[in-house]
Structures are given as structure tokens and as C-alpha cells.
Amino acid sequence: MWITLHICLYLSFNCICVASIFSSRTCQLQGRFNLNGMYEDGDLIIGGLFAFHLIAVFPELNFKREPEQPHCERFYMASFQQAQTMVFAINEINQNPHLLPNITLGYHLYDNCVKLGVAFRSATALLSGTKESLTYLNCTGPPPVIGIVGDPGSTHCIAISSVLGLFRVPMVSYYATCSCLSDRKKYPSFFRTIPSDAFQVQAMVQILKHFGWTWVGVIYSDDDYGIYAAQSFQKEVQLFGGCVAFSEILPLDNNLMDIQRIVRMIQASTARVLVVFSTEAYLLPLMEEVALQNVMGRQWIASEAWANSPVFHTQHLLPFLGGTLGIAIRRGEIQGLHNFLLHLRPDNDARNNMVKIFWENMFGCSFETESREIGEERQRCTGQEDLSSTDTEYTDVSELRASYNVYKAVFALAHALHNLMQCEEGKGPFSGNSCADINNLQPWQLVHYLQKVNFTTSFGDHVSFNENGDALSIYDVMNWQPSSDGSIIVRTVGVVDEGAATGKLLTLDEDALYWNFETKKPPQSVCSESCPPGTRQATRKGLPVCCFDCLPCADGEISNATDSIECTECPDEYWSSPKKDQCIPKEVEFLSFEEPLGISLTTASLLGTCFCSVVVVIFAHHRHTPVVRANNSELSFLLLLSLKLCFLCVLLFIGRPQLWTCQLRHAVFGISFVLCVSSILVKTMVVIAVFKSSRLEGKGAMKWFGAAQQRGTVLILTALQVVISAVWLSTASPTPHKNSQYIRSKIVYECAIGSVVGFSMLLGYIGLLAAVSFLLAFMARNLPDNFNEAKFITFSMLIFCAVWITFVPAYVSSPGKYAVAVEIFAILASSFGLLVATFAPKCYIILLHPERNTKKAIMGRAT
Secondary structure (H helix, E strand, O other): HHHHHHHHHHHHHHHHHHHHOOOOOOEEEEOOOOOOOEEEOEEEEEEEEEOOOOEEEEEOOOOOOOOOOOOEEOOOOOHHHHHHHHHHHHHHHHHHOHHHHHHHOEEEEEEEOHHHHHHHHHHHHHHHHHHHHOOOOOOOOOOOOOOOOOOOHHHHHHHHHHHHHHHHEEEEOOOOOOHHOOOOOOOOOEEEEEHHHHHHHHHHHHHHHHOOOOOOEEEEEEHHHHHHHHHHHHHHHOOOOOEEEEEEEEOOOOOOHHHHHEEEEEHHHOOOOOEEEEEEHHHHHHHHHHHHHOOOOOEEEEOOOOOOHHHHHHHHHHHOOOEEEEEEOOOOOOOOOHHHHHHOOOOOOOOHHHHHHHHHHHOOOOOOOEEEOOOOEEEEOOOOOOHEEEEEEEOOOOEEEEEHHHHHHHHHHHHHHHHHHHHOOOOEEEEHEEEOOOHHHHHHHHHHHHOEEEEEEOOOOOOOEOOOOHHHOEEEEEEEEOOOOOOEEEEEEEEEEEEOOOOEEEEOOHHHOOOOOOOOOOOOOOOOOOOOEEEEEOOOOOOOOOOOOHHHHHHHHEEEOOOOOOEEOOOEEEEOOHHHHHHHEEEOOOOOOOHHHHHHHHHHHHHHHHHHHHHHHHHHHHOOOOHHHHHHHHHHHHHHHHHHHHHHHHHHHOOOOHHHHHHHHHHHHHHHHHHHHHHHHHHHHHHHHHHOOOOHHHHHHHHOOHHHHHHHHHHHHHHHHHHHHHHHHHOOOOOEEOOOOOOOOOOEEEEOOHHHHHHHHHHHHHHHHHHHHHHHHHHHOOOOOOOOOOHHHHHHHHHHHHHHHHHHHHHHHOHHHHHHHHHHHHHHHHHHHHHHHHHHHHHHHHOOOHHHOOHHHHOOOOO
16 A cells, blocks of 8 residues: 555656646646644744544445545544643743744644644645646645654554655654564664663563563554554563463454454453553453453553553542553653643634544534534633633643654754754765755755754753664553542553663562552562573463473483473582582492491401401410311411401401502402412312322322422412412502493492402402312312311302302492492402301210310321
8 A cells, every 4th residue: 555655656756847847837726625724834844744533434436526635533632732742842942042044934734633644645735735836847845844742652653654755754753663664675764762662562571571471461452553563562572581371452344243253262361461562442342341251360461552542540440440550651751831832712713623623522512603512502611711620631640751852853854953953064975065045945865863852951851863764762651440430540660771771671669569469469470480590481372482381301401490491411420419400419328337237247257357356366265176187377377367367357448548549459359368268279179188198199299298398389379369469469450430320320439440350360360269279179078087177178169169250240230339249248258158168076075075186086086
């Protein structure tokens, strides 16, 4: 539609110019619109577009005659106040000797009737003028107005600015907020003194974030303002992690079926916060249906278009709309405006019919002598009625918002003109450093200066425009509260200031807020409750991102903030707490002397050592008896010593691993057991040698197994283990190691063996000696001596080998400190096995049957 309007307007202007050249050589006005307006002549004229009426009635089309022009109904007092504010501002500028001296500003103000067609006709009249003909040969020269204040509607501004932009005529809107108008390529001469929807949306999102509302419904009018605002809002909401529960369009024709459908959706939704981008014309039928259906318990967020609209401030809407939070245009104060409004009087200028229309609507009178409306005569207006006795939106200056923006728009144009006039020739901003000619002012020249406007109003607000023509953004936060008469009163409870010195965008007085809920507190509006620390969000499939489940973090992971998307893994030496909300040092596990298992093993070790000591004492006391002397008492004492070392080496395996204990434990264990097994091996060899020496063919066998040879054999066999241990410790020594592989939640403090080959050789050598001893003892088990020690050695080595064969798989499969416990158990079991199997029978005879402790008994000759 806009493209069609551009083409039509462009062609009409060109046709007019062509016709002027080839016929009368003048520009002829092709048509005249019946427009309601207000006028004042001056050296320079500023145009204005206002919504003096809310309804435009279009006659039915009849293609047999020229269409009749629409007429406007339902006079809008608030908009008339805005127009009068523009008149007041122009008068104030004309009376100011320091601003535009020697220049008198005039104005042409037109009604747009809140209809695009009427607004576009009014803008065309301002752009082309209303003179019947122009003498400029090619339709050149300055336009009738140097700039336009208005229009209040975003849709109107989009259409009008598209045309004005072709001629670079500046347009300063006081109410159009659509963010699309910030596009400088499409609208190069558009400015506004009201923040764009982009900042309005940011302000509303700041409120949502402040109260933690992430699940909101969106309702918007089916026009440019509503559509662009809703799209921008949904994008901003997604950026801070919120979601739109539903998004519904208010129909243009306020269709009852559509309104009822939207109300049913509001009732069915779990969203308790509803954001509405609309004007009262769209929204009123919806709110009436909300009251009819008794839809309560909702928190409404109002856009600036209806945040201060008085049509909703009624008693019957208070239960439903009380507590509404809204974003409103910045309130200002204009000194002298109230007095100016009260002194308005109708004059005799036929063009200023808007003043007469206002008078007739204010007092219900008529300027016609005999006027009838709906069959009733109306009183004649005198023009002297007292405005101070009235209480309407026109005379109320306590909440100057849109009117204050009109005031700033007029002064912005005035300051731009003033700066233009201050230009010094040869220092100008245009080609050749030239300045603009005030007598032949071109619109694009004023646009240049308007872009650089920078001034402060009498109220203290700073006015300037950014590169997109947008003013510095600031909004008041409004709260709808109950008044004394049961209706709704709107109070300012905060501010959203883009240029706040503190850097804090939103400032709220929460003590002044009214909440229309039983709890008198802000409602909760979330699709899913917040995930506490220790959990993470898991989005539900097919639903918006703010609908999620809270899953606990895995072991070893934490989340220490609310609504964490992911869990963070703890460092290596830390583990998650039971609540999974912080990393705590891992429990260090090792076989301790204080725990029951450590105490038991330590006790067993000390008992074994004591038993060895007792046996040593017994053998020492009876060292001259045949049982002790029967098989080399020196080897028996050496064996007891080695067993005592085996029992004591267990203590090196218990307690916190340290470098010296890690190095000693296996070395002492290996050497002790080799000493023990080598002693048994030599004892077995001695038994066999003694038996052979008793026969004729083995008379010289014992000479090879004398005391020196026995000691030497034990020493050599033990020395080999010492060499293996020394090589192992020097090349790949065991060291303390914190192992997290067994149990992730704990640190197993253990001794790393360093070299598997060294450890295997140490154990392998012990196993080799044990196997040889077992085989020799097994071969000598049936020797004919009455006291044949080979039988006990066979049994003891059988126990020894069985223990260590089962040790290997048990050790490998046991985690952490239990691997150490398995190794200690193997040491203790094999040591007790050797001690009991080897020495228990001898002690039994020595202590309980001394009669058998004789040479004859041992030789089998006793009766």
C-alpha cells in the first residue's frame, strides 16, 4: 500500500509540473480536503498532526459520483491539550528574544481522526499547501511548512515519513514508538521525542527480570505498533532466558469471537504475567470481556500506549486490572501552560474550526443560531464560558506526558532553526562552506541542524537525537492502585533511564507497589520452578527453553548457581558435596592404624612377632635337647628371626604412605621371606643329606652340608634378593601416589610399585625358592626317621604356596586400601603357616611330652 501511495504522489506532482509548463505555467491545486484544523500565520510555519477525534466515518462508496469526504466524531480532549501545548510552545518561542530573534513562527495543525487516510490527506495538505496555484515554474521553492510535529501513530508515521523523506521534510513525532522508524535509510528525515519500542521493550524486560518472571503471555494489536513491538519483545525475552507462553493478536475489527478466544487462552495458560502492546481502542473490548468472564489473578504489563489511559480506570475493572505495571512516557512540567489553557477563547477565523468544535464538546453548546442534534435544540455558545470550572483531560496538567513530548518537539525545531541562523558565511556545513538562506530555506538543510540539536528544557530534561533520530530514552514505571472512591489511580513507582548516572537502568520503589493478589506480593510466573544449586536444567522436548526438568548433577560435578544449564566438573583432587553445590576435597583413603581393619592387622602382626619370640625363648631354654638339636638349631633360630621380620614388615604397609615406607615395605618383605624360605630350603637339604649319610653309598654326603655351607647357602640366596631389591629401588623406586581410578569420589593414597618387572622379579624369586623347597620336602616326606622334619616342611610350604598363589588374583582385583590389606593378609597367613607347621610339633614335645625329647625316642628306639 505504501509503495502505491509513493507512486501516486510522485506521479501527481510530476503531472502537475508538466501541466504547468505546457499550459498555464503555474502549479494548480488538484483537489481540496475538508480538514479540521488550527492556524496562525508567521514568517515560518510549523505543521502539526493530532488526533482531535477518535473516529472517522467514511461514507458508502458510490461509483456514479465523486466520493464524499469522511467526517470525524468523538472529540478527544487529551489530544486537543497536546495541540494547545504546541501553540503555547510557539508563542513562548516568539516571545523569547534569545531564541529566533526577528523570526515569528506560525502553525498549521490538522486532525488525523486516528485514520491513515485522513492523516495522509492532512500531511499532503501541509506538504503542498492549500493555495489554489503556485507561481513557481517547476514547483520549486520552500514548502509551506518547514517541519511537522506528529503524527502520534506509528502506522501513520511510516506512510507519511516515506513521502516526506523523498523531499527531506523533517517530521518530529511525539508519540510514534515503532522501532522500525529508526531505519535512517527508509526514513531519513524522521525524528521523535519519545523513546522507540526498542527501549520500551528493554524497559519491560528489565521489569520481568527484576521480579523473575520468565513465563509470560503476549497480546498485541494488529497494526505496525503492536506487531513490531511484539516481535522485538519476544527476541529480548529469549535473550534473558524467558519464554512467551502464548502470543495473540487483537483483531482490527474487535471481533467478539476472537476476543472470547483470547480470553479463553488467558484462562487456560499457566502464565500469570501478561504483556500487552496496544492502544485503548483495541484493548477496551478485551478488558470488558476479561471482566465479564471474571478472569482474575493475572499481572498485566502495559505498554506506554495504554499505561495511562483513563478509559480503564473504572471501579468495575479494578479487581482485574489493579496492580498493573506500565511503562509511561516521561512526565514533565511546563510553567504557564495551565493558565494558557484556561484562557482559550474561540475567535472569528473560519479556519480555526477546531477551537469551536472543542467549545461545543466542552459545554454542549453551538455557535449556530438554530442548531438541532438528535431532535433537540442546543444552547448557543457565547465564547465566554468559564474553563476553570471544568475538570477534564484538557485542563489537567498534573500528568504532562505526550504534551511534554510535543513541547520538546517544537523547541527542537526552533533550536535547529536558531542554529541554522547563527551560521557564518564561509564556515557553513554545506557545499563550498555555505550557509542556508532563511528566505529560501530548504527542508534538508533544517534536517542537518535538527540532527545536531542539543539543549535542556526548563524542566531540566536533556534533548538530543542519536544517529537514528531517536531521543534519549527514559520512561516512568507506573502502578495502577485503588483510589479512595474505588476506581483506579496511576502512580509513578520507578524510572527506566538509559542515561542514568549510576548505570542502573531500572530503579523501583518496591514499598510503593500495589499487588492485586491475596499474598500482596509479586506473583510467580514460570513454566518450571527454578533449579536449585546442585541440579541442572534439562529442556523438555517440544516445549520452550524455560520449560525444563531439574536433574541432579552427576557425581563429581556441581552447580553452585540457580538455574544452571550445565554442571561443572570438580578438579582432580576435589569431589562434589552431598548436595552437589560445591567441590570439597576428596577423602584420602589408606590403610590406617586407627581403623578397625588396620588395628586387626597390626594386632595379628604383633601377635605373630610375640609367638616367634616365645618360640625363640623355648628353643633357647631347651637348646641342648635332642628335638632342638635334631635339625641344626642355628637354622631354626635363623628361621625364627626371619619369621619375626616377616611379621614386623607388615607395619610398613599400614599408615599414610611415605617415600621411605614405600621403598622399605617391599624390600624388607622380599628379603625377609627369601631369608625365611632359604632357611627352610637348607633345612630340607640337610634332612635329605642326613638320611643319605646313614647309608653306605652316602657316607660323604654330610661333608657338603656342614654349618659353614648352610650359612653360606642362606647368605647367597638372600644376597640375590638384596641385589634384585637394590636394582629395583635405584631404577624405578616405589613412590607415594594419589590414585583416583579405583573410587572417583576418593583419593586412594598408595605406594606405586614403580616397576612391574622389579616387583615381579622380587615375588618370582620368592616363589622359585618356595617351589624348590616344597619339591625337596615332598620327596623326603617318607624318610624312615621317627621324627622326620620333612613332613612338617612339606605341609608348611604347601600352605605358603597356596597362600601366595591365591594372593595374585585377589591383589589385582582388590581396590584401594583393600589391595594392601590382601598383601598383608598373605604375609601374615604364610608367616603363621610356616611358624605353626614348622615349630608347633617341636614345642608340643618340648613342653607337653618331655619324655619324647630324648635321643632314643627321636631315633625310634624307645619302648
